Amino acid sequence: MTIVPAAEALDLDAETLAGHESVLYCRDEETGLRSIIAIHDTTLGPGLGGTRFKTYPSERDALHDVLRLSQGMTYKNAAAGLPFGGAKAVIIGDPRTDKTPELLRAYGRFVDALDGRYVTAADVGTNSDDLDIVGETTTHLTGRTVAAGGSGDSGPDTALGVFVAMRAAAERLWGAGGLKDRTVGVEGAGKVGGVLTKLLLDEGARVVVADPDPEARERVSAATAGAVQLAEYLGGPLEVYAPCALGATVTVARVNELGARLVCGAANNQLPTQDEDAALHEAGILWVPDYVANAGGVIHLVSGERLGRTRDEVTADVKRIADTAREVLSHSADAAIPTGAAADEMVAARLAAARA
Template structure:
């Protein structure tokens, strides 16, 4: 991969790579765009097969974070950190503190929080080395578990899609197939269970499936979830699951889930639209976590009420994306991108005018 050419093509401002032999840290931080404020995004720890795979993930995820914050009306730019390694095997205090020192070298251009493979405990270790950490436990003055609001946002986005497809937002009696049963999916399912929704879940980890069974949920194999006959398919694991091979297998009317970068390519968003499957762009409906983080940044400190109020607006934002898609006869993926780009362009114009007046 020609890194600089890729950065220029996608508008990335910075990519930083870090190594700490003593702890075993190998990490990449990508800053996509800081037009709206400091880049903010979680740190993902995953056993990537290569550095190129990790870099590609960081670049794609950081761009999605720019769009996520822009569409949600937040004052954050987009960034993402990835740590190469199996969190179940090589994670340690020393590694997380080394990563915290890496974050600190960026001087506040990037604010980190949790993502797949990292926890609030990891943030506490990072906090020993840098102040540029968000989403800390409430006991430490932070906003706590971001997955709670992320799950709520997914639920609100689903309801907006249900209103469009079935004429009302009720999910009672509908079948939702959930791919991945981690923290975000668990909080989503709590809301769905309150509506007496039929839920079918899968996960690659047996302990997650055991928890699903304890909740009384139906469980299926990872290889079967994409072909489950359902009303809503909810990808809540890793990205790229919607592609030319998997989309023809779908048996649903709506795709709405928490995984980042669900579309392997832009063409996949167009294919869902062509097939009449309503796609809820991931960065629109999974923004509850970053909204929760922003709610701790004000002078008054974290307000769960403010976080919940802004997260519930995802219903309205998703509705706006659907209306734009219909009015302009474009896919919801393109409509969502237009929404984010319009805000970015408007702030760039404001900044340009200010500079010209100085």
């Protein structure tokens, strides 16, 4: 196994990695592991963030993804009031064909080499069963199965956090009725989108679920007794757009095409560029910043597994995401600034206070 600075492995200039404390590249010829761990900021504690196992066009594309994701984790953990900094990892490859127990154990040794500065968890392409195997070679992880002493799948709490944030924003837009009788489009029928759909139906919303995978659509249909409209790709008219798949889908043009006034979902890095934050604000589209809305999963991991809180306490912690969303939306309105900028200011203040 070879572990070197990413700048050396990928022939990068220092400016590319500016703002990150450490970015490391690992290659293990025996198992085929190629992985990058990016530690963005440890002001509040060890860097905590999931491991994304994904096929990338190039290692540079993988690097770009892990840098954005790790910075997002700093903001997510700070906004949620957790005692952790931000970090993220990617494993380059197809999880359907390249994921093996040997590779996961090698990845665990990579994590372990950072001596606790990085605490890993699951993300796209990895799950609790994988973490049980990673945990054979490192203790610096969270999100293992319940049988292995972990807190299990964090997806339901991610969905719950998105739901309470969405409801808080809907009440701000439409009054006490909130989401009742509103048409919500959920993009992505995975483990988060499926749970979110059921919560929305229970609230009295009309739900459209879109996913290009017919098996994913069928799972949601079966779980909801056919109470949702299913589509391969999301179209309008909608009142709420919930991006719960991959990022970079939230643009003014896209939201206007859907007809939505509110955007709130579980996907990370929803905006393709920071300019879109101001554009959404100017267009009168209310966006709940992704790292505020989707923090339920990391709260589940930290409160339930790392801090040992009860199930009821974890649920209460997740539901407080609604208060954070209200705080961000109120600051945005009072200061006449975009919601993303308002959330960033809140996080910056918390980090500055911790450094002081």
